[in-house]
Amino acid sequence: MSRILNIGAAQMGPIQPDESRASAVARLVAMMREAKGRGCDFVVFTELALTTFFPRYYEEDRAKMDHWFEREMPGPETRFLFETADELNIGFYLGYAELTPEGRHFNTAILVDGNGKITGKYRKIHLPGHADHDESRIVQHLEKRYFEPGDMGFPVYRQNDAIMGMLICNDRRWPEAYRVLTLQGADLVVLGYNTPDINTTGLYEPSYLRSYHNHLSMTANAYMNSCWVVGTAKAGVEDGCGLIGGSCIIQPSGEIVTQATTVEDELITFACDLDMAKLGKETIFNYAKHRRVEHYGRITSQTGVEIADQAAE
Amino acid sequence: MSRILNIGAAQMGPIQPDESRASAVARLVAMMREAKGRGCDFVVFTELALTTFFPRYYEEDRAKMDHWFEREMPGPETRFLFETADELNIGFYLGYAELTPEGRHFNTAILVDGNGKITGKYRKIHLPGHADHDESRIVQHLEKRYFEPGDMGFPVYRQNDAIMGMLICNDRRWPEAYRVLTLQGADLVVLGYNTPDINTTGLYEPSYLRSYHNHLSMTANAYMNSCWVVGTAKAGVEDGCGLIGGSCIIQPSGEIVTQATTVEDELITFACDLDMAKLGKETIFNYAKHRRVEHYGRITSQTGVEIADQAAE
Numbered sequence: 001m002s003r004i005l006n007i008g009a010a011q012m013g014p015i016q017p018d019e020s021r022a023s024a025v026a027r028l029v030a031m032m033r034e035a036k037g038r039g040c041d042f043v044v045f046t047e048l049a050l051t052t053f054f055p056r057y058y059e060e061d062r063a064k065m066d067h068w069f070e071r072e073m074p075g076p077e078t079r080f081l082f083e084t085a086d087e088l089n090i091g092f093y094l095g096y097a098e099l100t101p102e103g104r105h106f107n108t109a110i111l112v113d114g115n116g117k118i119t120g121k122y123r124k125i126h127l128p129g130h131a132d133h134d135e136s137r138i139v140q141h142l143e144k145r146y147f148e149p150g151d152m153g154f155p156v157y158r159q160n161d162a163i164m165g166m167l168i169c170n171d172r173r174w175p176e177a178y179r180v181l182t183l184q185g186a187d188l189v190v191l192g193y194n195t196p197d198i199n200t201t202g203l204y205e206p207s208y209l210r211s212y213h214n215h216l217s218m219t220a221n222a223y224m225n226s227c228w229v230v231g232t233a234k235a236g237v238e239d240g241c242g243l244i245g246g247s248c249i250i251q252p253s254g255e256i257v258t259q260a261t262t263v264e265d266e267l268i269t270f271a272c273d274l275d276m277a278k279l280g281k282e283t284i285f286n287y288a289k290h291r292r293v294e295h296y297g298r299i300t301s302q303t304g305v306e307i308a309d310q311a312a313e
Numbered sequence: 314m315s316r317i318l319n320i321g322a323a324q325m326g327p328i329q330p331d332e333s334r335a336s337a338v339a340r341l342v343a344m345m346r347e348a349k350g351r352g353c354d355f356v357v358f359t360e361l362a363l364t365t366f367f368p369r370y371y372e373e374d375r376a377k378m379d380h381w382f383e384r385e386m387p388g389p390e391t392r393f394l395f396e397t398a399d400e401l402n403i404g405f406y407l408g409y410a411e412l413t414p415e416g417r418h419f420n421t422a423i424l425v426d427g428n429g430k431i432t433g434k435y436r437k438i439h440l441p442g443h444a445d446h447d448e449s450r451i452v453q454h455l456e457k458r459y460f461e462p463g464d465m466g467f468p469v470y471r472q473n474d475a476i477m478g479m480l481i482c483n484d485r486r487w488p489e490a491y492r493v494l495t496l497q498g499a500d501l502v503v504l505g506y507n508t509p510d511i512n513t514t515g516l517y518e519p520s521y522l523r524s525y526h527n528h529l530s531m532t533a534n535a536y537m538n539s540c541w542v543v544g545t546a547k548a549g550v551e552d553g554c555g556l557i558g559g560s561c562i563i564q565p566s567g568e569i570v571t572q573a574t575t576v577e578d579e580l581i582t583f584a585c586d587l588d589m590a591k592l593g594k595e596t597i598f599n600y601a602k603h604r605r606v607e608h609y610g611r612i613t614s615q616t617g618v619e620i621a622d623q624a625a626e
Contacts, residue, residue, distance in 0.1 A: 125605050128597065153608045158624040173597070175488035175537055176609045183611045185620040201596065209566060213536060216567050220533030223526060224488055253522060254529050281618070283514065284441065284486070288617025292438045295466045296489045298496045300613045304601025305594070307498040311471040 003274040005160050005188070008035035008043040009230050011247035013264035014238040017052045021077035024050045028094075029084045031267050036088040038269045041114070042160050046192035046234045047095035047124075047169045048107065050078065053194040053238055054097075055142045058133045065146055069099035073110065073118070086116030091160055093232075095168055095192040097147075098123070107147045109166045109192065111157055120157035122166035123150030126174050139200040139241050143170075154180040162188040162228075162274050169193040172231065173217045175224070176299065182225040183287065187252075187277035189227050191218075194234045197242035211246050215256065223254030226280025228272050235263035252277045316587040318473050318501070320543055321348035321356040324560035326577035327549040330365045334390035337363045341407075342397050344580050349401040351582045354427070355473050359505035359547045360408035360437075360482045361420065363391065366507040366551055367410075368455045371446045378459055382412035386423065386431070399429030404473055406545075408481055408505040410460075411436070420460045422479045422505065424470055433470035435479035436463030439487050452513040452554050456483075467493040475501040475541075475587050482506040485544065486530045488537070489612065495538040496600065500565075500590035502540050504531075507547045510555035524559050528569065536567030539593025541585050548576035565590045 010031040015024055028045055035043045048054075054068040073096065074082045085092055091113050098108035107127065111120030127149055129141030154177060156165045165181030165188070172191055181189055195214060199205035214231070222229040228251060235245035247260040249270045258268045284290075298306075323344040328337055341358055348356045361367075367381040386409065387395045398405055404426045411421035420440065424433030440462055442454030467490060469478045478494030478501070485504055494502055508527060512518035527544070535542040541564060548558035560573040562583045571581045597603075611619075 125608055126603055128603070149605055150608075156621055156624045163620065163624045173537055174604075175492065176604070176612060179488065180609060180611050183615055183618060185618050185624060203592065203596070209568075213567065216529075216533050216536055220529050220537075223529055224486055224533075254526065255522075279516065283516070286617075290439055290441070291487075291489070291616050292462055293613050293616050295438055295463075296493060296613050298493050299489060300606050300609050302496055303604050303606050304599075305496060305498045307476065308469055311469045311476045311498060
């Protein structure tokens with residue numbers, strides 16, 4: 001019994017602020033061709049894969065940041081990626097900044113099939129950071145300024161014989177996200193991330209913890225949701241700001257099966273047996289048998305902390 | 314800024330089926346005295362700490378298993394533990410099988426203060442295993458036969474200056490449990506476990522994975538909920554069946570700060586600064602700022618998997 005999907009995680013080295021979309025797309029296409037050469041059916045690119053991580057820049061007038069966003073997908077500078085997918089018959093996940101015809105801004109990922117057609121979309125729900133300039137920070141992290149929270153929930157899609165869910169960066173630290181996806185049967189969760197290698201608030205945090213938390217969040221949620229997880233970084237030093245690498249593919253046991261070793265453009269691949277997700281789903285994490293939703297009410301009825309009376313000081 | 318609680322995790326070696334409650338209690342008391350000698354304010358004992366792990370035994374007539382349960386707490390054989398707590402001014406968590414006056418059966422944990430008074434109770438919600446004899450298994454795991462699922466939700470209690478939540482064994486693999494506790498402000502989650510060192514269904518599973526999953530679940534949930542986690546095992550070979558050890562104390566960064574090295578009675582201690590939970594709670598895991606409950610609906614509206622139309626085969 002096996003249901004193999006050969007997946008590539010195409011880590012991207014830094015994109016400097018002056019690098020063009022065409023140049024970034026050329027790098028993605030090069031990795032897509034390499035993935036095809038290694039037998040991949042599907043490639044996971046990173047979050048905001050077409051530009052530098054622009055939420056580090058404060059701009060009073062938000063409209064002046066619109067040049068970082070895509071008004072159409074594919075557009076003139078990105079079409080080549082879709083055409084190559086069609087040529088090679090290879091699907092992909094791509095993260096980018098989306099500006100809708102209505103003028104709304106999202107941190108978005110799309111799913112594209114082996115014919116170069118968009119088959120799914122997800123808009124990032126767990127936006128980290130802050131909305132206003134914060135002088136106390138070493139580096140700004142203005143995702144809450146430039147993006148709206150996603151408005152599509154956590155959809156899943158059937159593609160390449162997987163039930164696939166998409167997440168983006170900070171979502172991977174929120175167990176709610178994986179749970180909503182796997183309650184819909186997801187056996188594969190794909191995501192990209194741009195994660196600073198220091199705590200940019202200026203609070204002391206040992207640098208190794210950033211990488212530990214990255215892997216800890218994804219491995220534990222792969223295990224507790226019995227699904228494959230593919231996490232792809234943008235890595236290296238962008239405009240003076242370091243981003244962690246550590247792109248990896250994780251099997252449903254929560255074990256990393258392959259992992260990037262650089263902070264540059266680097267493709268890692270693994271022949272993933274999607275049926276390995278069944279063991280957990282049918283036994284220890286059989287939701288129908290073991291979940292007790294009558295005791296989970298606070299998870300949906302309450303956003304922030306509410307200290308119960310018997311625990312008040 | 315610090316708010317130190319010196320905690321002991323009192324791992325217990327095996328309890329053979331013929332060992333008396335009085336003998337088990339004497340072992341717990343010995344560890345409590347050792348904990349006091351090391352300056353502890355609070356000791357975490359294990360799940361079902363008074364008897365062997367009896368859900369491994371099938372009995373057609375459930376009533377014949379009632380001798381494994383406690384009808385009162387404290388009772389004649391357990392009172393010594395409460396008296397010692399009062400003498401030493403040390404609080405504790407204790408797991409045991411509870412038989413209520415109404416004849417209901419629960420896998421229960423209680424919180425006891427430094428005066429030897431019961432101040433909190435939790436009844437295990439995520440019961441693993443099965444309800445009927447399963448011939449295909451190497452060892453039975455009949456928690457669903459002998460216990461009802463807990464009926465108290467996930468309460469938190471203020472004790473020793475902590476907001477403390479209790480879990481039991483398999484609960485530690487369910488992110489919903491930690492989330493409900495920390496939505497009520499928990500900065501410390503304490504739990505005991507009895508975890509076989511093989512997959513008792515007979516399915517192949519490398520033995521090291523049992524220990525990996527134990528730590529993975531607790532470390533990731535400590536991090537994703539920004540709380541201390543103390544996990545205490547019953548360990549070693551009970552009636553021919555091995556149980557993992559690995560008792561540990563985990564700080565809110567998800568790092569293990571101390572860990573047992575044996576599968577015997579073994580006390581580990583750590584001076585836990587409860588205020589370390591604040592960093593995460595005020596920044597990356599500030600629930601009020603970042604959670605988006607409008608997209609979590611399935612977590613409470615749906616128990617098992619429901620594959621969405623667009624993902625159907």
